[in-house]
Amino acid sequence: MTTPRKYVRTEDAPLLPPPATEAGITGWLWQNIFASMSDFQSLGAAIRSLFMILFSLLLVYLFIDQTYGLIDFAILSAVWSDPEGLKREACWTVQQGGSLPDGWHGACWPFVWAKQKFAWFGPYPSEELWRIYLSLIVGSIGLVWALRERLPYRRQVGVLMLTLYPLLAFILLTGGNSDASFTGIGVWIIVGLALISVGRMGAAGHLGTIFAEFAGIFGIVGWGIIALNVVRGIVALDFNLTPVGTGDWGGLLITLVVALTGIVASLPLGIILALGRRSEMPVVSVLCTIFIEFWRGVPLITVLFMASVMLPLFLPAGVNFDNLLRALIGVMLFSAAYMAEVVRGGLQAIDKGQYEGAQAMGLSYWQTMRLIVLPQALTHVIPGIVNTFIGLFKDTTLVSIVGIFDLLGAGQSAVADAAWSTPVQAITIYLYIGIIFFIFCFGMSRYSIFMENKLSKSRRH
Amino acid sequence: MQQLSLKSIIYDARMRGYFYQVFILSCLSFGFWWLIDNTVTNLADRGKTVGFGFLSENAGFQISATLGTWLFDYNVGQSSYLDVYFIGIANTFLVAILGIAGATIIGFTVGIMRLSKNFIVRSFATVYIELLRNIPLLLQLFFWYFAVLRALPSKRDKIEIIPDVAAMNITGLYLPAPIIEPGFIYSVTAFVVAIIITLVMKSWAQKRQFETGQRFPVLWTALGLIFGLTMLTFWITGNPMSWSYPEFKMTGAILRRGFQSGSGMVLVPEMLAVWLALTLYTAAFIAEIVRAGILAVAKGQTEAAYSIGMRPGMTLRLIIIPQALRVIIPPLTSQYLNLTKNSSLAVAIAYPELVSIFAGTALNQVGKEIEMIFMMMMVYLTFSLATAAFMNWFNARVKLVER
Known part of the structure; x- marks a missing residue:
């Protein structure tokens, strides 16, 4: 027998707010700052808390000190304009013969404004700058279009960016009109067409069954020859643009050209090398391994030295590459080796069942790679690929050591300009260049993190 | 028994592999031969020879003291x-x-x-x-070298880091240099012996702990052994090492002021810049x-x-x-x-x-x-x-x- 209940609650108890240490701003502050420095239960914990308090205070002090120092240098104390055209005297203190108070320490921005065009485009003729602007604008629109989600025709734009855009940029930047004989180009195109038709006939079985096996190669070689010669022909056309040699390029323009060429060339080369290294043919895999390990084992500087000193020795007398092209070849080979290792990592992560499944479907080696393995392997390693790109972008600064004026090289030669000689000259230009590089590299690394999150989300289900 | 015909060879994956490999090798050899041929011609045109004889020739340029x-x-x-x-x-x-x-x-x-x-x-x-x-490493290197270390006091001036021991100016970082005397080798030997004893002791202590569960204060014994034995030997052999402190002159003929050569040791600013940039970047x-x-x-x-x-x-x-x-x-x-x-x-x-x-x-x-x-x-x-x-x-x- 049960005793009757005296009281039965009919409605829910009121919800209590979460404790102050768990929610809201105070909760966040507690968990992230004060929890680690307020445990005084035992001697060890007290020492740890005390250390944490002092260490945090030190870091806050350092952070504020450095940030204020930077803001003061770059904005508050900086000289922003030089209306009287005094040049270096605009950034001199009284002691040095100028008008700024003694002990002044700030950025000398008029110096950067004066060197702006040089830092961006080098000695490129000023009246032809529109050509750089045009290629940059087309390039950035295309790039954003190809990378943005949910825009129509992304794939097509991407293909155009890889094929037509380099041609357009090359013509715009150099002015085209390179010397090549149109008869020679015509002959090559006829050779290409002939090869294609032989390939077609072979594929149709008119030239025997054995030949049919190799007919595809003829087609590929034929189309390759035609494409190469069409490019040569277009580049040789006269667009009525003033020619600008690569010797007149400089600054950020060179940085972008070297980085983009390296990026675009390193990916396909790297894929081929990675596939070669994993090939079952011993000669191919040994050769690819030697190639990769050689370039990865030496510093880029030595590669650039080799490209600029030894390349002229390797080529027949009379063939002369310009300085930029030599450096580009060095950068390409170097970055291809690094890219190959990244891609190999992706290939290793692919399940063996994928290869076997493709084989069971009757796909050939190249079909397996193109349709099954590479799409998975490459998406796997997108973060690694972007990181290699970032490394390559930073490494372009090294070309300044072999006498090519990239952004940093242009900055260095600006520092040597005595007309602007002040104690803050070097710091000002390094700050400026540092900001430019930081924006590019940080942007790329954010994109890589974004892709990583997106991929891990899509892999989760 | 399979018949060996042209067709069976072409359709055999292994034979095809051999064919491709031979093809690649011959392309590569041709490429190398072409490069070497070009190089030989070019070297001959420039009147140069190949050889390592130059290594024994005397170098006629200054290298900063490192x-x-x-x-x-x-x-x-x-x-x-x-x-x-x-x-x-x-x-x-x-x-x-x-x-x-x-x-x-x-x-x-x-x-x-x-x-x-x-x-x-x-x-x-x-x-x-x-x-x-x-930020590119090269830019950081330039920053440390051209912007920070160039801003240090001139050759005739200095900033003290530890008074009379470590100081810097634009010519580098000056530190005391050790002067080693003949008996120092005994201290080094003692140090090595102490480390060997420590290693033996550690494996003995571990074995004993596994067998009996008793622990042995390895850390303190090791510290005592390494420091104690080394310092004791050092003291017994009569302190066979001294320090040469960097000497700085503030007065006298103006060209003689600054750090005196032959005292202490100097780390050149180039090295400091490279070291700072590499360390912080990596x-x-x-x-x-x-x-x-x-x-x-x-x-x-x-x-x-x-x-x-x-x-x-x-x-x-x-x-x-x-x-x-x-x-x-x-x-x-x-x-x-x-x-x-x-x-x-x-x-x-x-x-x-x-x-x-x-x-x-x-x-x-x-x-x-x-x-x-x-x-x-x-x-x-x-x-x-x-x-x-x-x-x-x-x-x-x-x-x-x-x-």
């Missing part, structure tokens, strides 16, 4: 180009070893800071990493590796360790660090390798390392491009391949433990 010049006793006009080569290698490895030591300490600290529960500590580490990682990458390595240890490991009664310190030392190191060490080695290769950037500020003095100054004087660039590349390549071989050995060892 570890390498001290080790190989460099004299202009008397030392050979081979000496220059070795000086370059010594200086490269000097800055690489110092850089590796610095980058490891800073990198591990920042990496652990990045995982802190404390927001301030965490974000400070994040800002450090993002800032240093995204530390940012090491920090990310350390963070990833610690995060890779599953949380259950910590909880399991706590549940069998381990204290946090023991958990860290016995459970987390050994597992994290397995993830950390391979990329860490490749960062060390990168740092060593990046030390070649020092050519931009003329620190006398391998690229700068051998492939730079010496190459300009001798003009033996092929031999010299080959010799230079061999140094880096040997080092890289040796490290790679070590890594393969290490990975194989770790894998065995993993089962």
Whole structure:
């Protein structure tokens, strides 16, 4: 027998707010700052808390000190304009013969404004700058279009960016009109067409069954020859643009050209090398391994030295590459080796069942790679690929050591300009260049993190 | 029995493989032959010969005083180009070893800071990493050399770091130099002996703990042994080492003021700049590796360790660090390798390392491009391949433990 209940609650108890240490701003502050420095239960914990308090205070002090120092240098104390055209005297203190108070320490921005065009485009003729602007604008629109989600025709734009855009940029930047004989180009195109038709006939079985096996190669070689010669022909056309040699390029323009060429060339080369290294043919895999390990084992500087000193020795007398092209070849080979290792990592992560499944479907080696393995392997390693790109972008600064004026090289030669000689000259230009590089590299690394999150989300289900 | 016909050969995957390989090899040999032929022709046109005879010729240029010049006793006009080569290698490895030591300490600290529960500590580490990682190393090198170290006081002036012991000016960092006297070798021997005894003691203590469960205070005994034995020998042999302090003159003839040569030792600003830039830049990458390595240890490991009664310190030392190191060490080695290769950037500020003095100054004087660039590349390549071989050995060892 049960005793009757005296009281039965009919409605829910009121919800209590979460404790102050768990929610809201105070909760966040507690968990992230004060929890680690307020445990005084035992001697060890007290020492740890005390250390944490002092260490945090030190870091806050350092952070504020450095940030204020930077803001003061770059904005508050900086000289922003030089209306009287005094040049270096605009950034001199009284002691040095100028008008700024003694002990002044700030950025000398008029110096950067004066060197702006040089830092961006080098000695490129000023009246032809529109050509750089045009290629940059087309390039950035295309790039954003190809990378943005949910825009129509992304794939097509991407293909155009890889094929037509380099041609357009090359013509715009150099002015085209390179010397090549149109008869020679015509002959090559006829050779290409002939090869294609032989390939077609072979594929149709008119030239025997054995030949049919190799007919595809003829087609590929034929189309390759035609494409190469069409490019040569277009580049040789006269667009009525003033020619600008690569010797007149400089600054950020060179940085972008070297980085983009390296990026675009390193990916396909790297894929081929990675596939070669994993090939079952011993000669191919040994050769690819030697190639990769050689370039990865030496510093880029030595590669650039080799490209600029030894390349002229390797080529027949009379063939002369310009300085930029030599450096580009060095950068390409170097970055291809690094890219190959990244891609190999992706290939290793692919399940063996994928290869076997493709084989069971009757796909050939190249079909397996193109349709099954590479799409998975490459998406796997997108973060690694972007990181290699970032490394390559930073490494372009090294070309300044072999006498090519990239952004940093242009900055260095600006520092040597005595007309602007002040104690803050070097710091000002390094700050400026540092900001430019930081924006590019940080942007790329954010994109890589974004892709990583997106991929891990899509892999989760 | 299969019939050997042309068709069966063409359709045989293995035969096709042979065909492709022979084809590739012959293309490659032709390419190499073409390159070598061109090179021979070009060298003949320029009236040059190939050979390593130049190595014994005397080098006629000044190299600023560094570890390498001290080790190989460099004299202009008397030392050979081979000496220059070795000086370059010594200086490269000097800055690489110092850089590796610095980058490891800073990198591990920042990496652990990045995982802190404390927001301030965490974000400070994040800002450090993002800032240093995204700015080219060469720019950082220029910053330290041209913007920071050039702003130091002039040759006739100084700033004290530790009064009378360490000071800096634009010519470098001045530190006391040890002067070693003959009996010093006994102290070194005592130090080595103490370390050997410690190792023996450690394995004995471990064996005893496994058998009886009794622990032995290895750490304190080892410290006492290593310090005590060494200091005792040092004292008995009559203090056979003294310090030469850098001497600075404030008065007297104006050209004689400043640090006096022959006293103390100097670290040239080029080296300081290279060291600072390499250390701080590589530390940012090491920090990310350390963070990833610690995060890779599953949380259950910590909880399991706590549940069998381990204290946090023991958990860290016995459970987390050994597992994290397995993830950390391979990329860490490749960062060390990168740092060593990046030390070649020092050519931009003329620190006398391998690229700068051998492939730079010496190459300009001798003009033996092929031999010299080959010799230079061999140094880096040997080092890289040796490290790679070590890594393969290490990975194989770790894998065995993993089962």
